[in-house]
Amino acid sequence: MIVDLFQGQSKSTLKCLKCGYKTHKFEPFLHLSLPIQESKSDISLLDCMKEYSKEEKLTNGERWLCPRCKKRVKVSKKIGVWSLPNVLIVHLKRFGFDKKSHGSKVPKLVNFPVTDLDLSSVTEGIQRDRPVYDLVAVSNHRGNLISGHYYTYAKNRDDNAWYEYNDSNILGLETQNLITESGYLLIFCKTSTRSFRRQTLSRPEAWPCAMRKTQKNSIRTNIQEDQESRKHLDREFEDHQDSAKSRENSDRKCKYFVQQRADRTKGQFLDSTDTDEEKCNKRREEVRAADFKFLGDQNLNIMQSSSGSYVKSGSQLRGKGI
Numbered sequence: 001m002i003v004d005l006f007q008g009q010s011k012s013t014l015k016c017l018k019c020g021y022k023t024h025k026f027e028p029f030l031h032l033s034l035p036i037q038e039s040k041s042d043i044s045l046l047d048c049m050k051e052y053s054k055e056e057k058l059t060n061g062e063r064w065l066c067p068r069c070k071k072r073v074k075v076s077k078k079i080g081v082w083s084l085p086n087v088l089i090v091h092l093k094r095f096g097f098d099k100k101s102h103g104s105k106v107p108k109l110v111n112f113p114v115t116d117l118d119l120s121s122v123t124e125g126i127q128r129d130r131p132v133y134d135l136v137a138v139s140n141h142r143g144n145l146i147s148g149h150y151y152t153y154a155k156n157r158d159d160n161a162w163y164e165y166n167d168s169n170i171l172g173l174e175t176q177n178l179i180t181e182s183g184y185l186l187i188f189c190k191t192s193t194r195s196f197r198r199q200t201l202s203r204p205e206a207w208p209c210a211m212r213k214t215q216k217n218s219i220r221t222n223i224q225e226d227q228e229s230r231k232h233l234d235r236e237f238e239d240h241q242d243s244a245k246s247r248e249n250s251d252r253k254c255k256y257f258v259q260q261r262a263d264r265t266k267g268q269f270l271d272s273t274d275t276d277e278e279k280c281n282k283r284r285e286e287v288r289a290a291d292f293k294f295l296g297d298q299n300l301n302i303m304q305s306s307s308g309s310y311v312k313s314g315s316q317l318r319g320k321g322i
Contacts, residue, residue: 006030011082021068031089036106045112049122053080082125090186103145107181133188140182
């Protein structure tokens, strides 16, 4: 459920500045942490998204080992948004750290629309649904890095009214008062789709990223092949279990037969008046050998090989090993 609602995907691109070699890496995210430009006076949420996807140079100690150049080189790195989730959580980086101070807060006002936030211009991948969102909640922070207080603005979906939740106090709120310098976490819900579908392997059409029809058919074919292979393995396992049970029952009957023969001959030897111990032992071994020969004849299965020779099955060996 968390994946279905909150998971998006980012795309990280590294480019060698010497030979132009590129590599791409896709990673999931549950929220977007967006930087705030302190140099600008009027900042919008789209500005923060563009700053997040801004290309940067990696030099000196951050050089990258290029597979083509076979050495560490200067590269450019760019992180873009590939696919957006159904429920988007935006984290504004309001706290900065440097060597001089332990940390400071960025009290900048970030503007954003409460309804119909269109993020099509900042996504790189083709979206299955148009990325249009409405604001549903705001988590605010008042104070500094050392101490502060959190409170929330949230929309009631029953009456579509906004309320402020501040500890035990609940107050009504006007829409124009939602955007403040205290906004820390912004939660948006996608409005371009009526329902949120489960993202399963058997239903690739429910994935947030758009796919070509050939890709969907290929995925479905692979899934069907995996299911058929799994059913075949299950049948083989059941047949193996049935065969093992049959062999176990046969071995149990053989052991019971030998035990019965041994019990009958044991009393005969004990009642014998023959005082020659070696003679009794020799007779006992003869009876035992006769029992094994009988079992071997009963369990011997012979199959003729292509060369005309005969191979004994394991049933005879099990009879001899009792």
